[in-house]
Amino acid sequence: MSEVYANRRSRLRDHFTAAGAAAALVTHPANVRYLAAAAPQGAALLLGGCEDLLVCAGPLDDRPGEGRPDESLRVHALPGPGADPAVTAAGLAAAQGSDSLAVEEHHLTVSRHRGLAAGAPALRLTDLGGAVEQLRVVKDEEEISCLRIGAEIGDQALGELLESILVGRTERHLALELERRLVDHGADGPAFPTSVATGPNAGRRGHRPTDRRVEEGDFLSVCLGATYRGYRCEIGRTFVIGTSPADWQIELYDLVFAAQRAGRESLAPGAAYRDVDRAARQVLDSAGYAQALPPLSGHGVGLEIDEDPQLAPAAMGKLDACVPVTVEPGVHLPGRGGVRIDDTLVVRPEADGGPELLTITTKELLAL
Amino acid sequence: MSEVYANRRSRLRDHFTAAGAAAALVTHPANVRYLAAAAPQGAALLLGGCEDLLVCAGPLDDRPGEGRPDESLRVHALPGPGADPAVTAAGLAAAQGSDSLAVEEHHLTVSRHRGLAAGAPALRLTDLGGAVEQLRVVKDEEEISCLRIGAEIGDQALGELLESILVGRTERHLALELERRLVDHGADGPAFPTSVATGPNAGRRGHRPTDRRVEEGDFLSVCLGATYRGYRCEIGRTFVIGTSPADWQIELYDLVFAAQRAGRESLAPGAAYRDVDRAARQVLDSAGYAQALPPLSGHGVGLEIDEDPQLAPAAMGKLDACVPVTVEPGVHLPGRGGVRIDDTLVVRPEADGGPELLTITTKELLAL
Structure with missing residues (x-):
């Protein structure tokens, strides 16, 4: 099954690199689940320059019907509440050397977007748009x-x-x-x-x-x-x-x-x-x-x-x-x-x- | 009951005019309900220069437990889907002569905020922040x-x-x-x-x-x-x-x-x-x-x-x-x-x- 998710992420990577972004941050829960097999509450998925990373707001729970994150993903669980996984992910993207990050502007609030920009000032934020939604239209x-x-x-x-x-x-x-x-x-x-x-x-x-x-x-x-x-x-x-x-x-x-x-x-x-x-x-x-x-x-x-x-x-x-x-x-x-x-x-x-x-x-x- | 809602709106008006905004747009559903007695899906509440206006995505339904909009509010129902009530409300604020509009940046997405800015380019958009949430803390x-x-x-x-x-x-x-x-x-x-x-x-x-x-x-x-x-x-x-x-x-x-x-x-x-x-x-x-x-x-x-x-x-x-x-x-x-x-x-x-x-x-x- 892992292949399925890796293939989906690979198709998304083709899309955003063609659009000129070095990395992408997926935050809309249904989109996170489509690409990562699970969408723990508040989780953000970074498709980075080096590796793909799921940043979670806390430790993973086993919840039936919710799925487990795809095993080919690295999972990073934040210790406590308060920190926004998306901000952490953006910081990691910058640390990995990405200069631009495509984000889901139709999902991020203005405040959260501003938090991302402040947390990783070296990153140019672009719009990923509905790219994942488009991938999701045709089902396997x-x-x-x-x-x-x-x-x-x-x-x-x-x-x-x-x-x-x-x-x-x-x-x-x-x-x-x-x-x-x-x-x-x-x-x-x-x-x-x-x-x-x-x-x-x-x-x-x-x-x-x-x-x-x-x-x-x-x-x-x-x-x-x-x-x-x-x-x-x-x-x-x-x-x-x-x-x-x-x-x-x-x-x-x-x-x-x-x-x-x-x-x-x-x-x-x-x-x-x-x-x-x-x-x-x-x-x-x-x-x-x-x-x-x-x-x-x-x-x-x-x-x-x-x-x-x-x-x-x-x-x-x-x-x-x-x-x-x-x-x-x-x-x-x-x-x-x-x-x-x-x-x-x-x-x-x-x-x-x-x-x-x-x-x-x-x-x-x-x-x- | 109408007085209660008018008083709440009046307190919010004191807040945003003190902060230099001519009008405010409330979109977070619980906040809309607090100020307007009802929050039809997608509705946006404009506290404008002249009058307060609830812009709804469609005709009002009678739904038990959901409340009816406060009678002292003017209600404007958009005819069909597609139009964003918030964009309509911003346009009305500009038409009423407001030059600035405080919006809920912690609720509006980046895309929706951009739609507001494009729909009413004469308006300066500022952040209302959690002003309504603060009013809501102490209950009557x-x-x-x-x-x-x-x-x-x-x-x-x-x-x-x-x-x-x-x-x-x-x-x-x-x-x-x-x-x-x-x-x-x-x-x-x-x-x-x-x-x-x-x-x-x-x-x-x-x-x-x-x-x-x-x-x-x-x-x-x-x-x-x-x-x-x-x-x-x-x-x-x-x-x-x-x-x-x-x-x-x-x-x-x-x-x-x-x-x-x-x-x-x-x-x-x-x-x-x-x-x-x-x-x-x-x-x-x-x-x-x-x-x-x-x-x-x-x-x-x-x-x-x-x-x-x-x-x-x-x-x-x-x-x-x-x-x-x-x-x-x-x-x-x-x-x-x-x-x-x-x-x-x-x-x-x-x-x-x-x-x-x-x-x-x-x-x-x-x-x-």
């Missing part, structure tokens, strides 16, 4: 396997919930119950705060559970996901509570389902991000829901739940094979509720069978 | 009342857990169970990730629950807290599993208890932060545990679980009345486990009865 099969297991866990948790009595329970309790089941089935934890939305809340993206109770006739929309070995995925479904959905509910559901299918079917290597978004969006647009639509139709997933690419109207770029993304159009009608359907899929070429669906819970409209 | 009775309710919720959740069977259950399940009970009793959610530590893990500060199961003879240490109306508090206790604690367990427990009592008893208006820390620390130090001690003996709580002041050896400053702090010494012996005892208290003058204990669960050594 090991990463995809973690996402696949996480998706299975999500499917299991959701499946069990559907077998229980729902009417009368609050959004918050259902969300907590789902999170407990994720952990029961082996997740490190939830990938993001579980969203359970009922009645007028249903269909709202990122709705935070309230004390509203599930009632007969409600739409119920649920969005959850597991973290497994650091990898996060997402599934969202909408159900109807009671024996017979109303006509407007069936129509709205069919429409969002058609939009979601159009988005899924447009996933292919070489497809423009915005074209995937448009495929889903135009189905809803042409039915007159332009105002009710979320700003994006999907996004990448991996070590973060919301990462590149963004499948949105103004997004630039094209999908590659082995990029996992969500497809999650939805419509929310204020005061009435709505529908969201959300899958995680991996882009695959036609020859390999097309997009691989990781979240396999049925998308029929279930009346519970 | 309304804030303390929220902490008191949160502490009661924590006591209830912990009490119920102690009545259940513990042997054979995993740290992770116990932690999830506690979090569910917090919500059952009216918490907005947990104040921080609940920590349950058994056997060799017991006594570790911030231990993240693992799949280890509770066994006979274990120390079991638990640290949890509720968020109530945004306010976060904390309680930690250590128990022994089984009928008869071992001698070393009783001795270690008595020692940590004595240290924690010494810390609690030293809380008074005018007491130096470091003296409170020393009171607790020297009990453990003189018993030979200098190496096993955490870096601090306690910290402030409020809208964040870990805020000013820090009760630590190098901390500068003195306690005021109405400052809520934790007192949480502990000893962890690698491979054997340890003890932590953690209370939230409010500093009160002797004449008012001395420190007010919010977390009232017994600190006797319970054998469960």
Whole structure:
């Protein structure tokens, strides 16, 4: 496994040396984990002139699901609190003879950046930008396997919930119950705060559970996901509570389902991000829901739940094979509720069978 | 209530105008909430030359426990995603005729700060520093009342857990169970990730629950807290599993208890932060545990679980009345486990009865 991390660091080194920096300092936790196999709290990863070094805020803990730092890295643990590992790392870069250091300006605060500059005045600080985020977009099969297991866990948790009595329970309790089941089935934890939305809340993206109770006739929309070995995925479904959905509910559901299918079917290597978004969006647009639509139709997933690419109207770029993304159009009608359907899929070429669906819970409209 | 928030903003205005800034931009979420009664995701609060303005990333949601923005504020909701409310606010400050803007350099990233500078080139950007954090240290009775309710919720959740069977259950399940009970009793959610530590893990500060199961003879240490109306508090206790604690367990427990009592008893208006820390620390130090001690003996709580002041050896400053702090010494012996005892208290003058204990669960050594 060590090779994987060394290769990633080597690709990053090619990037920043081509940009003229002698060394790079990675501080964004998901990026540290991608390159070092673990991201102890506050740790900073120095890709230096001589060697790569992980500077940690304190002694390493053994925490399940958190990973151990890659063995080819030297680990330097600061003795106590107070010192910023990033400042220590910058000082070491200067001591190793580097004259410039590329840092993650989108992650470092102004104060911390100033601390770095003061701690290593001989270093010219440049911007590493989103270089690591870009490396992270295309996943290897090991990463995809973690996402696949996480998706299975999500499917299991959701499946069990559907077998229980729902009417009368609050959004918050259902969300907590789902999170407990994720952990029961082996997740490190939830990938993001579980969203359970009922009645007028249903269909709202990122709705935070309230004390509203599930009632007969409600739409119920649920969005959850597991973290497994650091990898996060997402599934969202909408159900109807009671024996017979109303006509407007069936129509709205069919429409969002058609939009979601159009988005899924447009996933292919070489497809423009915005074209995937448009495929889903135009189905809803042409039915007159332009105002009710979320700003994006999907996004990448991996070590973060919301990462590149963004499948949105103004997004630039094209999908590659082995990029996992969500497809999650939805419509929310204020005061009435709505529908969201959300899958995680991996882009695959036609020859390999097309997009691989990781979240396999049925998308029929279930009346519970 | 509106007066409370207007007064807080007025005190901040006195501060930044004295420092020579025409306007201030608050972006750290807890600070926004303190001054505006609510902190919608990504919102930026402008205290401008003419009026105060809360710029939000999108339309306001009604979310229980999250509060509504103070009515004396103008709210400006950006139509869609992509635009940074802070950049919009800076542009409005410039349009209102401000020539300088104090920003939170300890919260803004370098990239975002650059975006502000580019979006309002006529503005001179200065550093607001931790001015809002300083205002937040002393709480009013309304804030303390929220902490008191949160502490009661924590006591209830912990009490119920102690009545259940513990042997054979995993740290992770116990932690999830506690979090569910917090919500059952009216918490907005947990104040921080609940920590349950058994056997060799017991006594570790911030231990993240693992799949280890509770066994006979274990120390079991638990640290949890509720968020109530945004306010976060904390309680930690250590128990022994089984009928008869071992001698070393009783001795270690008595020692940590004595240290924690010494810390609690030293809380008074005018007491130096470091003296409170020393009171607790020297009990453990003189018993030979200098190496096993955490870096601090306690910290402030409020809208964040870990805020000013820090009760630590190098901390500068003195306690005021109405400052809520934790007192949480502990000893962890690698491979054997340890003890932590953690209370939230409010500093009160002797004449008012001395420190007010919010977390009232017994600190006797319970054998469960």
